[in-house]
Amino acid sequence: xxxxRILGIETSCDETAVAVYDHRQGLLAHVLHSQIDLHAYYGGxxxxxxxxxxxxxxxxxxREALSQAHTQPAELSAIAYTAGPGLLGALLVGAGVARSxxxxxxxxxxxxxxxxxxxxxxxxxxxxPAFPFLCLLVSGxxxxxVDVQALGVYRILGESIDDAAGEAFDKTAKLLGLGYxxxxxxxALALQxxxxxxxxxxxxxxxxxxxxxxxxxxxHALTTLRGLAxxxxxxxxxxxxxxxxxxxxxxxKTRRALQQIQAQRVVxxxxxxxxQRLRQQLAELAHSEGASVHYPRIAFxxxxxxxxxxxxxxxxxxxxxxxxxxxxxxxxxxSSLRV
Amino acid sequence: MSxxxxxxxxxxxxxxxxxxxxxxxxxxxxxxxxxxxHARLILPMMQAVLDEAGLSLxxxxxxxxxxxPGAFTGVRxxxxxxxxxxxxADLPVLxxxxxAALAQQGLxxxxxxxxxxxxxxxxxxxxxxxxxxxxxxxxxxxxxxVCSPQAVSLPVEPERFSGIGSGFASYxxxxxxxxxxxxxxxxPNAFAEAACVxxxxxxxxxxxxxxxxxxxxxxxxRDHVADPPKRPPxxxx
Numbered sequence: 001x002x003x004x005r006i007l008g009i010e011t012s013c014d015e016t017a018v019a020v021y022d023h024r025q026g027l028l029a030h031v032l033h034s035q036i037d038l039h040a041y042y043g044g045x046x047x048x049x050x051x052x053x054x055x056x057x058x059x060x061x062x063r064e065a066l067s068q069a070h071t072q073p074a075e076l077s078a079i080a081y082t083a084g085p086g087l088l089g090a091l092l093v094g095a096g097v098a099r100s101x102x103x104x105x106x107x108x109x110x111x112x113x114x115x116x117x118x119x120x121x122x123x124x125x126x127x128x129p130a131f132p133f134l135c136l137l138v139s140g141x142x143x144x145x146v147d148v149q150a151l152g153v154y155r156i157l158g159e160s161i162d163d164a165a166g167e168a169f170d171k172t173a174k175l176l177g178l179g180y181x182x183x184x185x186x187x188a189l190a191l192q193x194x195x196x197x198x199x200x201x202x203x204x205x206x207x208x209x210x211x212x213x214x215x216x217x218x219x220h221a222l223t224t225l226r227g228l229a230x231x232x233x234x235x236x237x238x239x240x241x242x243x244x245x246x247x248x249x250x251x252x253k254t255r256r257a258l259q260q261i262q263a264q265r266v267v268x269x270x271x272x273x274x275x276q277r278l279r280q281q282l283a284e285l286a287h288s289e290g291a292s293v294h295y296p297r298i299a300f301x302x303x304x305x306x307x308x309x310x311x312x313x314x315x316x317x318x319x320x321x322x323x324x325x326x327x328x329x330x331x332x333x334x335s336s337l338r339v
Numbered sequence: 340m341s342x343x344x345x346x347x348x349x350x351x352x353x354x355x356x357x358x359x360x361x362x363x364x365x366x367x368x369x370x371x372x373x374x375x376x377h378a379r380l381i382l383p384m385m386q387a388v389l390d391e392a393g394l395s396l397x398x399x400x401x402x403x404x405x406x407x408p409g410a411f412t413g414v415r416x417x418x419x420x421x422x423x424x425x426x427x428a429d430l431p432v433l434x435x436x437x438x439a440a441l442a443q444q445g446l447x448x449x450x451x452x453x454x455x456x457x458x459x460x461x462x463x464x465x466x467x468x469x470x471x472x473x474x475x476x477x478x479x480x481x482x483x484x485v486c487s488p489q490a491v492s493l494p495v496e497p498e499r500f501s502g503i504g505s506g507f508a509s510y511x512x513x514x515x516x517x518x519x520x521x522x523x524x525x526x527p528n529a530f531a532e533a534a535c536v537x538x539x540x541x542x543x544x545x546x547x548x549x550x551x552x553x554x555x556x557x558x559x560x561r562d563h564v565a566d567p568p569k570r571p572p573x574x575x576x
C-alpha cells in the first residue's frame with residue numbers, strides 16, 4: 001500500500017484548524033486558532049464574524065502545518081475538509097480553500113462529516129478502540145448516541161431534541177455569571193457545591209428511549225436562582241446540582257444504549273467529554289457493564305483538524321470526491337453516510 | 340507586453356458566477372446566473388476556461404478575484420478560491436473591485452461615467468462612481484460606500500452618468516430621485532463578470548498590485564454585523 005498523507009482543514013464553527021496525518025507515522029502536525037475571545041463579548045458565536053476570521057487565519061495555518069510536518073505538497077495524498085454540519089459561511093471558507101488547494105495541486109479531495117471526525121477522534125490515540133463501538137458524542141452543538149459498526153456505518157440511537165449538553169452548560173454558566181463559554185467554569189464552580197441541597201430533574205429518563213432534552217435544566221437553574229440570595233455558595237450549589245443532573249442523564253442513557261446494542265466499547269467524543277465528573281461516572285458505569293471507555297486527548301475532544309485528516313485518511317482507500325464541487329452544508333444527517 | 344500576460348479571474352459577489360482567462364490579449368469566459376450555486380460551479384468553470392485557453396494553472400502570472408463589495412458569502416467564496424489556487428500554484432493574487440468590474444460594462448457600452456450600485460439588502464446599496472482611463476478601463480471617481488439609496492450622490496464632474504447594477508432593480512425610484520437629471524439612463528439587470536475583473540487585473544498587475552495569497556481578502560464595506568450585548572459581560576467595557 002502506498003503511503004497516505006492527508007492535509008485536513010476544519011472551519012465549521014469558531015475554530016480554524018489545520019492538520020497533517022500520515023497513515024504510518026500518525027499525526028505530523030496540528031495547528032489551531034480559537035475564536036473564543038472574538039465571540040465572548042457577544043455571549044455566543046456570531047456566524048458572520050466567525051467567517052470573517054476564518055478567511056484571515058486559514059492560509060497562514062496551512063503554511064504552518066505543512067512546515068511543522070516537514071511536508072511538501074508533492075508528498076500529500078489528498079486534502080480532507082469539513083463539509084458540514086456547521087455554520088454555512090464558516091464551512092465555505094475552509095471548503096473553498098481546501099478544494100482549491102486540491103485542484104491546484106492535482107490532489108483528490110474528501111468532503112468530511114464533522115461528527116464522523118469527532119467519533120473517529122479516539123483512533124488518533126496510541127491504543128485505539130476497535131470497531132464496533134458505542135459513541136457518546138457530547139459537545140456545544142451536538143448530543144448523540146451512535147452505534148458505530150465500521151467506517152461509514154453509523155446508526156443514531158438517540159439525540160437531543162433541543163439544546164446540546166454543552167450548550168446547556170454554557171447557557172447555565174451565563175445565568176451564573178460565568179461568562180461565555182462558561183461550561184468549564186461551571187464545572188469548576190460545581191466542585192465547591194454542596195451535594196444534595198438542590199435536586200434537579202433527570203429529563204426523559206423516566207420513559208424508554210435514548211433521546212435527550214437539556215433545555216429544561218437551564219430553566220430549572222434559572223427558577224432555582226431566582227429564589228435565592230445569590231451568594232457564592234448558592235451559585236456553587238446550583239452549579240453542582242445542574243452538572244449532576246446532566247452527567248446522570250448522559251450516563252443513564254449511555255448504560256441503556258450499551259445494553260441495547262451489547263457494545264463492549266464506549267467512545268466519548270466532543271468538548272463535554274473533558275468533564276471530569278462525566279469521565280468518573282462513565283468509568284464506573286463501563287466497569288459495571290464490562291465495557292471499556294475510550295477518549296481522545298482533551299485537545300481532540302473539541303473541534304480540531306486532526307480528526308478530519310484522520311477521517312480523510314480512512315476514507316481515501318474507498319475513493320474520493322467525484323468532481324470539483326466545493327461542498328458545504330449546514331445540515332447533514334450522520335446516518336446518511338456510506339463508504 | 341500586456342499581451343503575454345496570463346491571468347485567471349473569478350467573480351462571485353452577485354447572483355452571477357463567472358470565470359475568465361486573459362491570455363495574449365484574448366478573453367475566454369464562462370458565466371452563469373446561478374444564485375447559491377457558486378460553490379458548486381466555480382472550480383469547474385475555472386478549469387473550463389483554462390482548457391479553452393489551452394493553459395494550465397502553473398503557466399499563469401496571477402489569479403484575480405472580485406473582492407466585493409457584494410454578498411458576504413459570495414465574496415468569501417471568491418477570496419477563498421483565489422487563496423487556495425494561488426497558494427497551490429505559487430502565484431500572486433490581484434484583488435479587484437466588484438463595483439469597478441460592474442461599471443466597466445457601462446463604460447464598454449459608451450458611457451463616459453458610470454454610477455454602479457448593487458443591492459446590499461437591509462434597504463441599502465453598495466455604490467461608487469467611475470470614469471475611464473486612457474485605455475477605457477474603470478477608474479474610481481469616489482470612495483465605495485454602503486448607504487441608503489436615498490443618500491447616494493454623484494461627483495461634481497463629469498456632467499452625465501449612466502447607472503448600472505442590481506441597486507437600480509431594487510430601488511429605482513429612490514436612486515433616480517437622489518441622483519437627479521444628471522443620470523441619463525440605467526441598466527438594472529447587469530452583474531459584475533470575470534472578464535471585466537480580468538481586464539482590470541491586467542492594469543493592476545502592471546501597476547504592481549500583486550499580493551501574496553493570504554492577503555486575498557474580501558472588502559465588505561458593511562462592518563456592523565452584530566449588535567453589542569445590552570449588558571457587556573464581565574471584563575468588557
